[in-house]
Amino acid sequence: MDWLERMNHALDYIEGHLDDEIDYAKIAQAACSSEYHFSRMFSSISGISLSEYIRRRRLTAAAFEIQKTDIRIIDAAIKYGYESSDSFARAFQKVHGIKPSEARNKGVKLKAFPRISFQISIKGDVEMEYxxxxxxxxxxxxxxxxxxxxxxxxxxxxxxxxxxxxxxxxxxxxxxxxxxxxxxxxxxxxxxxxxxxxxxxxxxxxxxxxxxxxxxxxxxxxxxxxxxxxxxxxxxxxxxxxxxxxxxxxxxxxxxxxxxxxxxxxxxxxxxxxxxxxxxx
The missing domain is CATH 3.20.80.10 (Regulatory factor, effector binding domain)
Incomplete structure (x- = not known):
């Protein structure tokens, strides 16, 4: 398994656990890396910290579910890793600009943060001395x-x-x-x-x-x-x-x-x- 495949396996784990407990050690394990180095690799390549990426993906998934179903706000909060509806509402409003309950209104604008996918970029035009x-x-x-x-x-x-x-x-x-x-x-x-x-x-x-x-x-x-x-x-x-x-x-x-x-x-x-x-x- 090459480096690119390992990194994307780690992203698969995250996507499969957005509505569940996410074990950071298992994310790194999926990438055949330590927690220490995976978090550095992720933030260096993606330009965003691992925890912030997970937070944005969860709030994106939560917005979709609130829009499409009759799930209670407190249930959505717990499902996506928040201990209370208040903490969930604050995080939701910070990302989407509206309260979770307002996400059900027709025509309301929300922000979707898509899943990251790591791909090879062929460069080779500038050598790396080491x-x-x-x-x-x-x-x-x-x-x-x-x-x-x-x-x-x-x-x-x-x-x-x-x-x-x-x-x-x-x-x-x-x-x-x-x-x-x-x-x-x-x-x-x-x-x-x-x-x-x-x-x-x-x-x-x-x-x-x-x-x-x-x-x-x-x-x-x-x-x-x-x-x-x-x-x-x-x-x-x-x-x-x-x-x-x-x-x-x-x-x-x-x-x-x-x-x-x-x-x-x-x-x-x-x-x-x-x-x-x-x-x-």
Missing amino acids: RIENIDFELRIIGKSEPVKTNRAFKVIPSLWNGAKKDGFMQRLIDMSWENPKCKLEGLLGVCGKEAAITDEVFDYFMGVRYAGQDPSDMDTLVIPPSTWAVFPNVVEAWKRLYSEWIPTSGYELANLPCIECYYGPKHKPRHELWVPVVPK
């Missing part, structure tokens, strides 16, 4: 984490670094950065999530550096085990093309570890890289 790095020791990183909404990551993360620069935290990291490199993963590091804390909507973005000294009392420590990495120049471009172009044809699967954004000094080329944990298929 290299494979094997790190055979633990990576010990110190710093601090901030919560980031997945669908706003490209806007929020630069603002986090700008804030770190203004309040002096970035300079502290630079002053503490690794002096005798053991590998090429040096510079300011943005670690995208911790497996235990990742959700489909929010992840922890850890800003830090590799460090061998005494742990500062006001910083946290993150340890990543020995692993293999696919490394891409240009963080933003790499994120955009990673899941839709490189992963499906690479012969690698994503490892169950966070990705790392590495930002180098002003004279370094490239200026930044995306480190992606991988294992051979």
Whole structure:
């Protein structure tokens, strides 16, 4: 089963459970992926978080049923995953612009969010540079984490670094950065999530550096085990093309570890890289 087929199997599971409990682990299982990486793949490719997609599909299905049947509003609310008619009404009005009861009126306008279908887009006109790095020791990183909404990551993360620069935290990291490199993963590091804390909507973005000294009392420590990495120049471009172009044809699967954004000094080329944990298929 190829990557494209696995992703569409995951969508089949969602469609089959819009009026039932949706198990996020089973969605990822249908795609032969972990919950951590499936939510990232989905939001990166589709431009919408997984939970928001499910919410829109459920409210679309609910609108169709309310229009076509005499189902009670409270029953529709429970059927499509809401604990009360009030919470359902608020969500319904936010999407459709009207109350659920008004959906039965003739000529009323509603919004339908169709099912997503993943398809191959033949590109190949722009190559993707990458290299494979094997790190055979633990990576010990110190710093601090901030919560980031997945669908706003490209806007929020630069603002986090700008804030770190203004309040002096970035300079502290630079002053503490690794002096005798053991590998090429040096510079300011943005670690995208911790497996235990990742959700489909929010992840922890850890800003830090590799460090061998005494742990500062006001910083946290993150340890990543020995692993293999696919490394891409240009963080933003790499994120955009990673899941839709490189992963499906690479012969690698994503490892169950966070990705790392590495930002180098002003004279370094490239200026930044995306480190992606991988294992051979």
